[in-house]
Amino acid sequence: MAVAIAGLGWAVAFVVLGLSYRLQLYGDGSMFSYAVAVQDVWAFHWHNIADRLTVFLLSLCPAEFFVAVSGSPAGGIIVYGLLFYLAPLAGLVGTWAADRSPGHTIFFYACASTALLCPLVFGFPTEMWTAHALFWPALAVAHYARRRLGGGLLSFALMLGLVLTHEAAIVLALLIVATLALRGLSDASFIRGAIALSAALMIWQAVRVLCRPDSYFADVWMRAALHFFDPDVFEVNIVLLLAAGLAGYGAAFLALVRWTGASAHLCAAAVAAMALAVYWLGYDHSIHASNRYYLRTLLAILTPVFGAAAALHALQREKAFATNSFFGKSVAALTRDCAARLVVGAFFLVTLVHAVETAKFLAGWAKYQAAVASLAAGGASDPALGDPRFVSSARIGPDLNRLAWFSTTPYLSAILTDFKPTRLVIDPKGNYFWLSCAIATANAEALRAVPRQARELVRIYSCLHRH
Numbered sequence: 001m002a003v004a005i006a007g008l009g010w011a012v013a014f015v016v017l018g019l020s021y022r023l024q025l026y027g028d029g030s031m032f033s034y035a036v037a038v039q040d041v042w043a044f045h046w047h048n049i050a051d052r053l054t055v056f057l058l059s060l061c062p063a064e065f066f067v068a069v070s071g072s073p074a075g076g077i078i079v080y081g082l083l084f085y086l087a088p089l090a091g092l093v094g095t096w097a098a099d100r101s102p103g104h105t106i107f108f109y110a111c112a113s114t115a116l117l118c119p120l121v122f123g124f125p126t127e128m129w130t131a132h133a134l135f136w137p138a139l140a141v142a143h144y145a146r147r148r149l150g151g152g153l154l155s156f157a158l159m160l161g162l163v164l165t166h167e168a169a170i171v172l173a174l175l176i177v178a179t180l181a182l183r184g185l186s187d188a189s190f191i192r193g194a195i196a197l198s199a200a201l202m203i204w205q206a207v208r209v210l211c212r213p214d215s216y217f218a219d220v221w222m223r224a225a226l227h228f229f230d231p232d233v234f235e236v237n238i239v240l241l242l243a244a245g246l247a248g249y250g251a252a253f254l255a256l257v258r259w260t261g262a263s264a265h266l267c268a269a270a271v272a273a274m275a276l277a278v279y280w281l282g283y284d285h286s287i288h289a290s291n292r293y294y295l296r297t298l299l300a301i302l303t304p305v306f307g308a309a310a311a312l313h314a315l316q317r318e319k320a321f322a323t324n325s326f327f328g329k330s331v332a333a334l335t336r337d338c339a340a341r342l343v344v345g346a347f348f349l350v351t352l353v354h355a356v357e358t359a360k361f362l363a364g365w366a367k368y369q370a371a372v373a374s375l376a377a378g379g380a381s382d383p384a385l386g387d388p389r390f391v392s393s394a395r396i397g398p399d400l401n402r403l404a405w406f407s408t409t410p411y412l413s414a415i416l417t418d419f420k421p422t423r424l425v426i427d428p429k430g431n432y433f434w435l436s437c438a439i440a441t442a443n444a445e446a447l448r449a450v451p452r453q454a455r456e457l458v459r460i461y462s463c464l465h466r467h
Helices: 002-020 029-037 046-070 073-098 102-120 128-144 149-163 169-181 188-210 215-226 237-282 296-317 326-334 337-377 409-416 437-445 452-465
Strands: 390-392 424-426
Touching: 002 073, 002 102, 002 337, 029 046, 029 073, 029 409, 046 073, 046 128, 046 188, 046 215, 073 102, 073 128, 102 128, 102 296, 102 337, 128 149, 128 169, 128 188, 128 296, 149 169, 149 188, 169 188, 169 296, 237 337, 337 409, 337 424, 409 424, 409 452, 424 452, 437 452
Parallel strands: 390 424
Antiparallel strands: none
16 A cells, blocks of 8 residues: 555656646756747657657647647646646556456556656656556556457557657567466467557557658767667666665665564664765765656666566466466565565665655756746846857856756746746757757747747757758
C-alpha cells in the first residue's frame, strides 16, 4: 500500500508542482510552449520528430487548439503543461483499470516505477515521460484484456501510441511481447501482442519515411542518438548520490541485522538518511537541472527492468511457473520477508533523495525565471549579439545560470514578459537554433494571438543564425 501511495502521490505532485512552478517552460519546454502560444508547433519543430506523434497529439496539439479557440497564449501554455504532467497519473489510473493480475501486481510495480524513476527527469519535457506513462497500461492490457475484438484493438492502440512516443520506447514494446511469450508462443495473448507490435512498427516506419526531418535537425538528431547511451550520462551528481546512499544503506543493513533483526531495514535507512542530511547541509552545492534531460536514458533502461519484474511476479502469482522452475525460484527469493524489508528501506531512501533534489531544483528554477524576466523587461542591452534589443544571459550570475538551457532562453524571455519583452535574452554561447529564417518570418507575418513585437524579435534572432 505504501508503494501505491508513493506512486500516486508523486503523480499528483508532478501536476501540482509542474503547474505551480511553470515547469513546462524548463529546458526545451520554453520552445515548445512558445510554439503552442504562436500556434506553430508542427512547423517549428514537430515535423522533425514526427515519429513521436503521440506526445504531439496528447499535449501540444490540444494546447495549440485551445489558443486558437480562446485567443489566450498563456492559457494554451497552461493546457500544455497540464496535459504533459498529467501523463503519469493517467497512466496509473489506466493501469489500475486494466490490471486483472492477482492483487493488482502490475499496478503496484507501475507505482514503484513512477516514484523511483520519474523524478529523475521531472521538469524536462522528454518524450520518454509519456512513454513511461503509456508503457504500464499497455503492459496490463496486453496480458489481461479480454480476448475479443475490443481487447485486441485496445492493445494495438496502446502499442502504437507507445511506439510513437520515442525511439527508445520500441524497447518497451518489445519487452511487453517478450513477457507475453512466457505464457507460451501459442497463447492467444502472445499472438495478439506480436501482431499488434508488428502493425505498430510498420506504421512507425511509414511515418519516418513520409515525414523526414530537415537537414539542419537531421544532423543534430544523429549526434543525439549516438550519445543516448553514452556512459557519461550516468556520471552525474544525483546518480552518484543515489549509488552512495544505497551502498551505505546496504552496508548498514548488514552491520545491524544481527542486533536489530526485523527492524534492520528501518535502522539502516535512518543511518543512511542522517549521512545524507549531513552531506546536504554541509557539503552539497549541486543542483539536478540540465541532467534531467540526459537521464531519460536511465528511464529507458530501468523501465523495462520494472516491467519484466512486474510481469514475472504476476505470472508467478497466477502459478504460471512451476515452484521449482528458474522463474519461480527467482520471484520467490525476491519476495521473501527479508528481501522485501530490504527493498522497503531502499525505496524510502531513494524517495528522500528525490524529494530533496526536487525541492532544490524548484527553488532554483523560480529564482532563474525571475532573473530572466528582469533582464527581458529591463533596459540593459548587448548590441554585439546582433541587435540593440538583445541582452546577454551572461548578466545572470553563474549560480542561477545552472538552470539555463542555452538554445531556448530567447523563447523563455518572451513568455515571461507576457509576450511583450523589451529585450530578448540571448545565451552568447548558444550554438543550436531551432527556427530557420523562413519559418520564423512566416510566423511573424501571420495573424496570431501573440503580439507581433515578440514574434518579430524571434524572427530577427532566427534570421541572424539560420537562413
